Amino acid sequence: MERPSLRTWVWGLLGWLTAAVLFFPIFWMTITAFKTEQGAYQPNLFFIPTLDSFREVFARSRYAGFALNSICISFGSTLLCFLLAIPAAYRMAFFPTRKTQSTLLWMLSTKMMPSVGVLLPVYLLFRSAGLLDSIWGLIAIYTLINLPVCVWMTYTYFCEIPAAILEAARVDGAGFWSEIRHVLAPMALPGLSSTALLTIILSWNEAFWSLNLTSAHAAPLTVFIASYSSPEGLFWAKLSAASLLAVAPILVMGWLTQKQLVSGLTFGAVK
Amino acid sequence: MDPVSGTMRSSTLPSADATASMPGVEKPGRWRVLLQTPSVVVLLLWMTVPLALTIYFSFLRYNLLNPEVRGFAGLQNYRFLWEDPAFFPAIRNTLVLIGSVLVITVGLGTLLAVLYDRRFFGRNAATLLVIAPFFVMPTVSALVWKNMIMHPVYGLLALAFGKLGLAPIDWFGSCPMLALIIILSWEWLPFAFLILFTSLKSLDAEQKEAAQIDGANSVQFFFHITIPHLRRAMSVVVMIETIFLLSIFAEIYTTTSGGPGTATTNLAYLVYSLGLQQFDVGIASAGGILAVVLANIAAFFLVRILAGSLKGGH
């Protein structure tokens, strides 16, 4: 329906310009991963690429182990978050009461304690519970950390769905689960997709608890990266390579599910 | 009607309470009411137990490295923090940091969301590029910005400035706060963009057409349709980002270590520096409690502001 016009070109140019500017640091980090250490801090755009850094990184650490841990912990905690958040958000969005708002705000306030202040009590708790250096321990912590965000975002997206449609489905005789599956989920898909993505990323990149509560067995990729950030000596190329490897599983996952992701994120207006 | 959330949704559609009394429609069953219980219980446990422990420790003299010194400390830990000359600068820095990053991310995020709402060539790919900064670990982001981009001797910005004949800026020496704000805004812009962009998707196509028929131009459309629609999403972004930015730590630790002087010390870093760094559980816990109290005060005012701005216009 739209004619490709000058306006479209202008938007395109603007869009790509902003994307380029925002992406530039990551682009620079990516090409640094293929440079030698000596060339890493020189501003050359063109150079002879080498896989030395990647080879070194793979030789030094058990990358697969870290990646597997990250996947388990991030996806596990996100799943748990959703299991807890969706019912709560459903209740609060469609059957709100006077206490709903204060409950939401209270949930968010649980995140106000800075981790540095509560590290030692939690560490001692985990030690007593035998949860140190365990995947389930980290899943538990991440679920608790991300639950408020998950509930808030899901609640927001549920709010944008007109209640009348759900009521209509109910009047038509739809049971609770078919209401969820056939009416609510498709309409909330963009919101749920972006919430899932953000929650996974938040867990993936969380560096404070993962560094302090794990040692040999449950360490995720953030610990892997920590062995490359500011060691004594030059490390830019290796750090860039390690960072790329740390982001790689998510990118692969995103690429494999891109159809659902893109359709989820760019789903057209609801009607 | 919830001031924070309910205005947009319930204005033209019957609310749940109203339908409940309509003939032929069931009242929400009790088990639906209990749906939010597991979340609440879990969060209650999580909040109470560590919080109680932290409060308990904050009244003790408890240094991990000095097991001989134990005992009740009363308010001494709190006083140690409160009377520190860096305490009020830290609060000020925290507020400045949060405020600046919020303004930049929500403002730019809205503009970007509107821009990307239009169709243009390769829009999906560009969207992925814009979201990319959120994928990178904060520590790595900070290191890349500090050493590869902002370093006044071998960073890229210094090179660019040099080519233009200007003196390079010593980012972390002369304007450390600004440098930190730039880094944090870059990290959080994708988050704001994603939420606002997704929220824009639910803007009625009918409303768009109606506005076009009415002859509204883009600017009017933006201010009278888009922004009000995005209000709820914006308030969510503001609340979530505020909570995260309150306890920003990794970026400061990596780049400036809170300095020079106390220019970039925020409350979380102060707690780390005075408490955790010397493994004093008492001081660290007291700092945590102080941070919670201050955060609650800030949140109280924030909700007031947001609720106020949301009430108007409908």
Added chain:
Amino acid sequence: MRPTITLLACSFLASLAGAAEPAGITIAAVNNPAMIELKKLSTKFEAANPNLKLNWVVVEENVLRQRVTTDISTGSGQFDLVFLGQYEAPIFAKSGWLREIKDTPASYDIGDVFQSLRDGLSYEGKLYALPFYGESSMLMYRKDLFAAKGLTMPDQPTYDDIKRFAAALTDKSAGIYGITLRGKPGWGENMAYLSTLVNTFGGCWFDLQWKPQIDSPEWKNAIHCYVDLMRNYGPPGATANGFNENLTLFASGKAAMWIDSTYGAGPLYDQKESQVADKVAFANAPVAVTSAGSHWLWSWSFAIPKAAKSPDAAEKFALWATSKEYVRMVAADTGWASVPPGSRKSTYDNPEYEQAAPFARVTLKAMQTADPLKPSLKPVPYQGIQFVGIPAFQSFATVVGQNIAGALAGQMTVEQALQAGQAAATRAMQQAGYLK
């Protein structure tokens, strides 16, 4: 969605399986080149001891310190072997958290390990850690730039010499800075170097009554010297420069002089990593009023927590990794220039080492003359050259470092910075119970 769920399920099962690994030794280590090399060669140890598996946790120094201290002081037993240095060892040993190292085999030759290092790692005469490598500080400079200006570096330079040289060598338009020094705030960052500077100007951290001395005339002279040098002849952005940033600066040819860890010599000598590999020379750390405490002493050393789950195996590995045989193994693998420096005298007696590593002689002299028990001209109640061996030090020293960085950045005068530092130290010492 189905493939994702299958993947998830497999991951969960795999993680459960992974939890049932054979028991081994968990080692907490720093991520520097010597350690990386040790990790690589440790496969030989595993081959010789088939039922001992090594689990490595390798992180950056500050993170390591936090992890290790939290673990050891709460007796969590997460680690069997940890790396620590002269700061932690006496503190941990005093509380009885470390296993004493005694009855080492004669072939290990514990007397070969530098006495100064062993003193720093002991408590009440008993040794609690085995040094893996040792470091001190020295001056690294560009002999080509010196030759071009007709300057010669004396064997023992003074800070007056340094000022002279820096003035002559700085050429900011060509991007050459006369000197670069640490500026990043932190007790182990800028304060490590500045402690040695203060020492050599005749100052100290505390007098015998534990009263902080940060506003003393010696501190003022030292910090004025530092700030003047850096403002006039140093690179921009100094307050964010730690060891790594300065190494990058020097290795890319932008600095003429650099006073820092002897450990920096190795990477500077590596052709793959440094542009100045053939142009760098070494001298003793500069002195001012006295040579006491003019260069620091540190060794990353193996210690075994009392709560370790496999202490005997841990000790076996520690002895293996700090032995003469290990040094020879590294030499065979990557050459003599990169063997663990500064720990054993026998390394320095070896002519091959002297040949491969021109920095050996200066390093040896530095290691032998650094005395952690007598760090200053004046009598002091603490031990440690670039630190004070009390728990509260990490905190207030960082605050002092922040203030000095503020003075360097021009936000306050040196006097103001030192006053603020003095106040912070006094408060901390009162809180910790040293002062009334």
